[in-house]
Amino acid sequence: MTALKLMIVDDSNIMRRKIERSHQCARLQFIGAAGNGHQAVELFRRTAPDVVTMDITMPEMDGIECVKALVALNPDVLILIISALADKATAIEAMKQGANGFLCKPFTDRQLTEALDELLRGATQ
Numbered sequence: 216m217t218a219l220k221l222m223i224v225d226d227s228n229i230m231r232r233k234i235e236r237s238h239q240c241a242r243l244q245f246i247g248a249a250g251n252g253h254q255a256v257e258l259f260r261r262t263a264p265d266v267v268t269m270d271i272t273m274p275e276m277d278g279i280e281c282v283k284a285l286v287a288l289n290p291d292v293l294i295l296i297i298s299a300l301a302d303k304a305t306a307i308e309a310m311k312q313g314a315n316g317f318l319c320k321p322f323t324d325r326q327l328t329e330a331l332d333e334l335l336r337g338a339t340q
Contacts, residue, residue, distance in 0.1 A: 219335070221264060222247050222248065222258060222266070222267045222268075223267075224249045224251075225248070225273070226270060226274060230297075238327055238328060240332060246264055251276055252273060252281030255269075259289075263289070266295070267293070267295070269294050278296060286312065295318060
């Protein structure tokens with residue numbers, strides 16, 4: 216089985232590194248990270264990732280706008296929202312725009328791996 220390409224989008228360098236380090240999903244290969252929505256769209260166009268972790272609150276272009284832009288480029292992309300916003304309305308809005316899952320910060324390595332596994336399971340059904 217070929218590895219799926221993972222792109223991480225978060226304005227926090229610490230959070231980007233944590234996600235990159237802690238995802239234990241053998242099916243995912245990290246291909247790049249972006250610090251805001253504009254960078255994410257550019258990187259997405261160049262690298263065509265299969266899976267994206269997306270922060271909501273970012274400068275320049277927020278996660279909701281970015282989800283819309285990425286889904287417009289590839290409707291099959293899998294997007295896991297990772298946000299400190301315990302605000303369910305924001306998560307629901309992201310899901311309406313095409314995101315596939317939601318994980319609340321802070322999270323454990325195990326929670327991240329389980330969320331990504333669930334995302335991939337949903338995609339292969």
